[in-house]
Amino acid sequence: MTSASGVVANSIRNKLQTALETTHLDVINESYMHNVPKGAETHFKVVIVSDKFDGLALIKRHRLVNEILKEELKNGVHALSIVAKTSKQWEESEKTVESSPNCRGGFGK
């Protein structure tokens, strides 16, 4: 699984890295799976491993990530799938992430 490159992907990566001091980070552009132009940066999946998640319930972790990526979500990124683990949870997991569900039409945007 390779991490995406692109203006938005880079911005997402930088912000998450800085704010969460990630020990593992994957930014995957899943836009190609959807009804959008080639090269679009609209649908992302992020795999974040950070000890800043320690003691935070899942919803709080997601809210934290949404907050960090507030601008991106307001400007064009319209799907964001989040995997948020602490390094301990990551070590215990299989370190693989399932791909997101297939698109079912949407509105072409």
Added chain:
Amino acid sequence: MNTLLRRSFLPVFNNTFRGSCRSFADAAINEKIDKIVKNNKVVVFMKGVPDAPRCGFSNAVVQIMRMHAVPYVSHDVLSDENLRQGIKDYSNWPTIPQVFINGEFVGGCDIMLQMHQSGELVEELKKVGIKSALLTAEETKKEMEKK
């Protein structure tokens, strides 16, 4: 003179008017959502309808609900632009689908999937008096084994 007046006055008028209209609409949709989520045990805001979801993430949530045989109310945000923005503001959550249990925002697709996998969803449903079909199936299986 007339044009000058119009030019300087109209934008101000337009902005104020539109501004107040918008906040009025916001308050109305907020109230509407509040009623929906408080009057129903389980509510799903999604793209499309349960029989024909128009987004993979919405479909995943529908499938999870089906597996647990959860009775729920669904609302299609694609058929109502006000609702589409309104629900994001209401829950302060940027994406669709969104699931509410007992008036409380629980999460989107990722969280539902994890709650389903960890068994937490069964527990949350139990709290509001809904018995998951997965739990029933498990009990039946145990009963069979006993016999």
